[in-house]
Amino acid sequence: MIDFYAANSLLINLIAINAILALSIYITLSAAMLSLANAAFMGIGAYTAILFTQYFGWPLIPAALVGAGMAALVGALLGAPVLRLRGIFLAIATIGFGEILRIFILNFQPGVTLPFEQQDYPNGAEGLRLPPPASTSGWLTYGTLLLLIYFFWRLRGSRMGLALAAIREDEAAAESSGVDVTRYKLLVFIIGAAIAGWAGALDAHLYNFISPADFGFSQAVNILVYAVVGGTLGFPGPILGAALITALPELLRPLHDYRDIFTGVVLLLTILFLPSGLFSLLGNALGIRRRWQPAPQQAAEGVPHVLADPTRANNDSPLQRLALPVRNAHPSADTGDTDIGAQFIAPAVDQPGWDKSRPYDDNQQVKTQNSKLKTAAPLLHTEAATRRFGGVIAVDDVDIAILPGSIYGLIGPNGAGKTTLLNLLSGVLPLTSGRIYLRGERIDGLAPHNIVRRGIARTYQNIRLFPSLSVLENVMVGMHSRTRASLLARLVFSPTARREEQTSRNRAFELLTRFGLAASASLPATALAYGDQRRLEMARALATDPTLLLLDEPAAGLNQAESDRLRDLLRELTATGLTVLLIEHDMALVMSVCDRIAVLNFGRTIAEDTPSAISKDAAVIEAYLGSD
Amino acid sequence: MNWQTLPQQLANGIFQGSIYALFALGYTLIFGVLDILNLAHAAIFMMTAVAAWYLIAGLGLNFVVALIIASIVGGLLGVLLDRVAFWRLRQQHAPHLSALISSIAMATIFEGMVVLLPTLGADADSRIIGADLHHFPAGSIPSGNLNFGTMLSLPPIKLLVLVVALLLMFGLQYMLRRTRLGREMRAVAESPKASALLGINIEAVFAKTFFIASALGGVAGVLYALTYNTLTSDMGNAVELKGLAAIILGGMGSIVGSVVGGFIIGLAEVLSIALGGSNWSDAVAFIVLFLMLLVRPNGLFGARATRTG
Numbered sequence: 001m002i003d004f005y006a007a008n009s010l011l012i013n014l015i016a017i018n019a020i021l022a023l024s025i026y027i028t029l030s031a032a033m034l035s036l037a038n039a040a041f042m043g044i045g046a047y048t049a050i051l052f053t054q055y056f057g058w059p060l061i062p063a064a065l066v067g068a069g070m071a072a073l074v075g076a077l078l079g080a081p082v083l084r085l086r087g088i089f090l091a092i093a094t095i096g097f098g099e100i101l102r103i104f105i106l107n108f109q110p111g112v113t114l115p116f117e118q119q120d121y122p123n124g125a126e127g128l129r130l131p132p133p134a135s136t137s138g139w140l141t142y143g144t145l146l147l148l149i150y151f152f153w154r155l156r157g158s159r160m161g162l163a164l165a166a167i168r169e170d171e172a173a174a175e176s177s178g179v180d181v182t183r184y185k186l187l188v189f190i191i192g193a194a195i196a197g198w199a200g201a202l203d204a205h206l207y208n209f210i211s212p213a214d215f216g217f218s219q220a221v222n223i224l225v226y227a228v229v230g231g232t233l234g235f236p237g238p239i240l241g242a243a244l245i246t247a248l249p250e251l252l253r254p255l256h257d258y259r260d261i262f263t264g265v266v267l268l269l270t271i272l273f274l275p276s277g278l279f280s281l282l283g284n285a286l287g288i289r290r291r292w293q294p295a296p297q298q299a300a301e302g303v304p305h306v307l308a309d310p311t312r313a314n315n316d317s318p319l320q321r322l323a324l325p326v327r328n329a330h331p332s333a334d335t336g337d338t339d340i341g342a343q344f345i346a347p348a349v350d351q352p353g354w355d356k357s358r359p360y361d362d363n364q365q366v367k368t369q370n371s372k373l374k375t376a377a378p379l380l381h382t383e384a385a386t387r388r389f390g391g392v393i394a395v396d397d398v399d400i401a402i403l404p405g406s407i408y409g410l411i412g413p414n415g416a417g418k419t420t421l422l423n424l425l426s427g428v429l430p431l432t433s434g435r436i437y438l439r440g441e442r443i444d445g446l447a448p449h450n451i452v453r454r455g456i457a458r459t460y461q462n463i464r465l466f467p468s469l470s471v472l473e474n475v476m477v478g479m480h481s482r483t484r485a486s487l488l489a490r491l492v493f494s495p496t497a498r499r500e501e502q503t504s505r506n507r508a509f510e511l512l513t514r515f516g517l518a519a520s521a522s523l524p525a526t527a528l529a530y531g532d533q534r535r536l537e538m539a540r541a542l543a544t545d546p547t548l549l550l551l552d553e554p555a556a557g558l559n560q561a562e563s564d565r566l567r568d569l570l571r572e573l574t575a576t577g578l579t580v581l582l583i584e585h586d587m588a589l590v591m592s593v594c595d596r597i598a599v600l601n602f603g604r605t606i607a608e609d610t611p612s613a614i615s616k617d618a619a620v621i622e623a624y625l626g627s628d
Numbered sequence: 629m630n631w632q633t634l635p636q637q638l639a640n641g642i643f644q645g646s647i648y649a650l651f652a653l654g655y656t657l658i659f660g661v662l663d664i665l666n667l668a669h670a671a672i673f674m675m676t677a678v679a680a681w682y683l684i685a686g687l688g689l690n691f692v693v694a695l696i697i698a699s700i701v702g703g704l705l706g707v708l709l710d711r712v713a714f715w716r717l718r719q720q721h722a723p724h725l726s727a728l729i730s731s732i733a734m735a736t737i738f739e740g741m742v743v744l745l746p747t748l749g750a751d752a753d754s755r756i757i758g759a760d761l762h763h764f765p766a767g768s769i770p771s772g773n774l775n776f777g778t779m780l781s782l783p784p785i786k787l788l789v790l791v792v793a794l795l796l797m798f799g800l801q802y803m804l805r806r807t808r809l810g811r812e813m814r815a816v817a818e819s820p821k822a823s824a825l826l827g828i829n830i831e832a833v834f835a836k837t838f839f840i841a842s843a844l845g846g847v848a849g850v851l852y853a854l855t856y857n858t859l860t861s862d863m864g865n866a867v868e869l870k871g872l873a874a875i876i877l878g879g880m881g882s883i884v885g886s887v888v889g890g891f892i893i894g895l896a897e898v899l900s901i902a903l904g905g906s907n908w909s910d911a912v913a914f915i916v917l918f919l920m921l922l923v924r925p926n927g928l929f930g931a932r933a934t935r936t937g
Contacts, residue, residue: 081922087724088665088725091725091728092665095869096869097914099911107908260739260740261736268712268737272717
């Protein structure tokens, strides 16, 4: 064993370093960012650490820390402007950065001379020769790899890990579920830069020679190849990929001569036939479950807790305040579905103040509530909200005021600007002019996740879930802005963090149970039927614990029975204090639930009144039916 | 800076730029029509030059004939590239980044293969092309200089480069605007789905796009090799990144933009050498690229919205 290591120590070291590099790109890929700057960060780490060990005579570990810190700093400076770019534009910008850095190292002449062999630093294309490596540097590499494995193992399933997965799946939906997308992307970019910088420092001190060519475009591609071939759905993938791509050409002599072709063919076959990478193959064979899917026993543990013993649930949970009665799973008459059929929540008979037998239209409770609301200050109001797209004014000088606890309808012909207004309210689009207030405080100009934090949640007209996350995880992402456990707390197994995780898991199950989705908790979101997906999106929005819920055509594509249940649900939600803005084309629904309705046409409010007044309004009738 | 050499420097910049522009045309065409950033374009640039080298050094063909035959070889390599690397990804509706990675894989394979090809003639001291520098046989490229006054002196091959590049740029623009294929390509660029529903054979359009784009890139490769009389397996790398800078500068997918971008990069490079920063001239293209991405990611002529994903 020891003999084997002695004979192959350089290769094993190289595998470990490449595995670390693969993890440095994996973390950015896990937030759907393809950055090819990691070779450059590696170079920054290497050259910085060499300056400290060779010129200042520091030991390797503090010097490598400075190298990693320098890479992280440059990463922060680069990331702040560059991460606005998406997809291939980010890839191109990072390629450009790598080239600039390589040319910089080639030409930089600070006039520093290293004592070893009196070399200029950084000595341009000739590169630097270093004294023979210390025997401990190999073990430092293995130690680093082990620490990183621990880090990634704890990251998975953590609050931050879930947020990254959400960003990877759908950035906009992650943002409007309360995840600070910009911050996480920058954070991940900096972590990747630091890991690569550290790896560069170790790499430089493992060999006797480095040059700028070691950190160029081809090295950037190598790092990408390790991660992609191994697979990016879990951290073991990149490690496996690095080991395979590094070791095979060394161990199989015939491959050595065709090394580039081998690398290219393996990469090509992987991307064409096994896009999830080699590890997914191994994972399938061993029965390891996909990364973001909860293990079956977790799901099995979670459900009974909530269902069997409701007192276990946190009493001051925001969802308790909603006081949604749990509907007993009984077959729905019209569809014949059993428990997981398309059922919106129906009220339980025994809820105080609620008589299920009474028709909704003359529900006294709603009426009295309404009269109280008239005097209250609006929860949300806009002043001359305007949004232009080039020459088109999509939202034109709109003033609306939504009273707390009410359902406010927003109707109008297609293209009237309803969804644009909703995008303005949720911060997805900036206003061209005008103001938006929530409880009297201006919220226009805030990022969507901050608006979520202040209590406005939304759904999308064409459902935007996180497709490959489980149903439960979709809801848990919604709790992001209401939880705080840091990754650090999770790394040290802090009991507080564990309690918080358990609480949010339980709360997510509660919500799913109320929406009749508990049985599908561990399925990927895409496996749900259309109506279920709509309800899951609402459950995710409610998980953010909103005071105002913006719904964009929630009844679209629902059948009559489902739409009736939606009406019940909306009533219940407002009965517990939630306020709803409802965009909807289903007039029966709008007229029966809304307290007030605004009608938009060509971006302008043409009427704003109670449902009965709206239905008689001449301008509204003209907008809908045309005049002739 | 020496003003006496300015005309010469400008002319050099224009020639350098015309090669970048020709290369960038193919790059941007594939991006415009298929939404793929094809990083194997540089490998085809290089392989076409190698093909021309075989035709000239091996078969003794005239360099103009070799240029034409080689460009067809380049086009066919492009069609092969599309079939192998991208066709399956299209069928699977794979994310855009998959195609980028797939093109990197093909570039690696192409470059790995070329160095193993048998070498020729005077260079036959080694068995394979390898990583060495190769030259065209003496006398196969017109030599000497044409003098224009005292301040400007040009080798005829550079004039040929400029003429061919301009002809191809205008030809491509005419083809896109005025021919049936051009209309089909523009339609597919807007929406492959709608084009297919309207009866356009989109796979055929994709194949033709790859043929034209790769032939253009190939011509750029042959002209580059002829101008500098050098051939290496990694000759595509520098041009690849410069071409990238050119299409970002001009606006991804914009034909006019890529040509203008190519000329700007070429001129900026040559002028930065003239201004005394010869070591840093390579960085100029990337600094331009970088700033452009930050300030205006759609480029100078980018009419299309920045694509995501």
